[in-house]
Amino acid sequence: MGRVVHKYGGSSVADADCIKRVAQRIVATKKAGNDVVVVISAMGDTTDELMDLAQQVSPLPPPRELDMLLTSGERISAALLAMAIANLGYQARSFTGSQAGVITTSAHGNARIIDITPSRIEDALAEGHVAIVAGFQGVAQDTKDITTLGRGASDTTAVALAAALEADYCEIYTDVDGIFTADPRIVPSARQIPKISYEEMLEMAACGAKVLHLRCVEYARRYNVPVHVRSSFSQKEGTWVVDAKELDPMEQAIISGVAQDRGEAKITVVGVPDKPGEAARIFETVAKAETNIDMIVQNVSAVATNRTDISFTLPRSDGSRAMSALARMKDEVGYEQLLYDDQIGKVSVVGVGMRSHPGVSAKFFSALADAGVNIEMISTSEIRISVVVDENLVDAAVQAAHTAFDLDDDQTQAVVYGGTGR
């Protein structure tokens, strides 16, 4: 007998009708002979509505109480889904994160999963029930308070549960058909990727792809849980995120996809004295301000002045905090100027294939040049190349890279250009 975990997001359970449709899908999976565990988000905009209520009574709600409040949303949808499944003749039982054994840190609003001890889930499955777990929540190991898990939480909970229950795979149901070679809103000819490796998905997520959260993919990779990302509104196969070993090297494209991120800003510390310790001091300062640095670029110092410029990117929301911290350090570091630019975008090409294929950078950079896109910064990893470009040129850059690496969908391309194929 198979064992699977399903996860349904808020838009998949937006109202009673959606819940009933989800129930039918779950029952079909059970009928096919599987143990089924479901992780579910709050209905539609419930979390936002609860946050709004909280703001009405207090501009600064205590974190513990905010978690008590927000977790009601998932509790409601979990119970309703259990009822809908029972109505189809199958037994189902809903559980809070705490009841499901999701043990977390006590960082309210952004707790991390420490462990999952799903004994009550195992009991329910043993009795032939469908187990439904309220997503986004757990219980703090030390205080026993209810916690919410921060961004990407329900996906991570689903994968973590799949790992703890030794499920065959985890299906993440969402409002898109799967992972695409690029954002279809920017590149209409983007294709759905049938299979992608954990490493590539990690890079795509880190570089701005929004479908699966970084934390979730990392968990899947660590515990080797196959993840199937698919649409809750159709029966189509989605994208499988799997161990790289599962991919057919013969079929592997060099580049799996192109991602973009419009949420970053660039800070340049101009004229930093080129002596040991200066760069360290800059980044210690920024780190103390609790900001997350992404790309760092430092060029060789100018011979004449013995000074260099250091640039780095970070989330725009951390921008002013980092700038304030650096401004206070001006005399101590002795730099000349501090520049801030939030009109940037980061464009990345990702693919395990680039390990074994030289010339990927060259192809990427000349595609950008041909499209008139200037490169401001470059950063690479083994399977990813990222560039920082002007924010207004992000779309053009994504489209150029997508075409250059033969990712465009043949048929769409034929329609657009009137040709018969590549």
Place this chain on the structure above:
Amino acid sequence: MGRVVHKYGGSSVADADCIKRVAQRIVATKKAGNDVVVVISAMGDTTDELMDLAQQVSPLPPPRELDMLLTSGERISAALLAMAIANLGYQARSFTGSQAGVITTSAHGNARIIDITPSRIEDALAEGHVAIVAGFQGVAQDTKDITTLGRGASDTTAVALAAALEADYCEIYTDVDGIFTADPRIVPSARQIPKISYEEMLEMAACGAKVLHLRCVEYARRYNVPVHVRSSFSQKEGTWVVDAKELDPMEQAIISGVAQDRGEAKITVVGVPDKPGEAARIFETVAKAETNIDMIVQNVSAVATNRTDISFTLPRSDGSRAMSALARMKDEVGYEQLLYDDQIGKVSVVGVGMRSHPGVSAKFFSALADAGVNIEMISTSEIRISVVVDENLVDAAVQAAHTAFDLDDDQTQAVVYGGTGR
């Protein structure tokens, strides 16, 4: 330092503004030097809205899941209230019924409190926090499932908590000013009762008075918890429900109040053979149908026929079930006819004073006669006299009794009749 328990119903916390006003009242009580514990219901119509959602996904929701769903309502208001109190500079902590140690039977939707072990509440109070408990819920002793407590639950939880915490008293905040000598909508000259005994309140509640639930008053009496019923919309003193010893015998009116109940029906089994065991068989039959019998009247049998009529009242909602059960027993019992009348009302006068004052029945019955109200059945206890009358004459009966026992408010009477007082 004093220790008090407050309970707020749904209309008292209908929206964010109401919640903020309740928070202010609680903070004022804390400032006055008290430990404060609050039991809170769901906001406004939340419970009805959740029930409606449940009905949309399933016409017959499993009881366990219905409880998981409905208890979200109280959880939301408890967390919001804690936030509002924190916003006023005082620390507050919300707890589910389970976290508060409310242990119950596992009868979902109608669980009974078995015990309350409020150690986490005690800890919160010891730290100087206000403790807020989600009402209407607990945790089943055997299954550890969340349960809801049935009618009058939050009031009962508040009183039970007050008992377990050895609080000085319990304040029930509601949308009326207190307990009145009669329903003010029927008797405009009804007066607010300053103090009433547990026994009298029990009778009033059993006879139709809706402000405090029977179960709640019984709990208060058993553990001797003074209960203050008052309005959440004003600062006026309400009604204190206390041990009879606390009442001043000199000030005690003979009758404390008049109650009516329009929810009953009368069944008459006509021509029951007057031999031993017949009455027993009738009531066993009705009991097996799980109906609650209220008043029973059996007259002496007619000499000529050696048969008698037995009448009894029961909730209208149990009516058809009882009739079906009795109809099936016709041949076995051998009665002649079965009559059903749901156009009845029960009117009761309640007062500890009647123990020591003869003539109360006489005064009651002649007041009814003067008002043209025919008495169909009579039933009494030590401190209560109830009559069954035609449903359309209930208001007239209540008014007549209220005036006959000098309960009318002097001032209102003066205004109505143009006199200067009694």
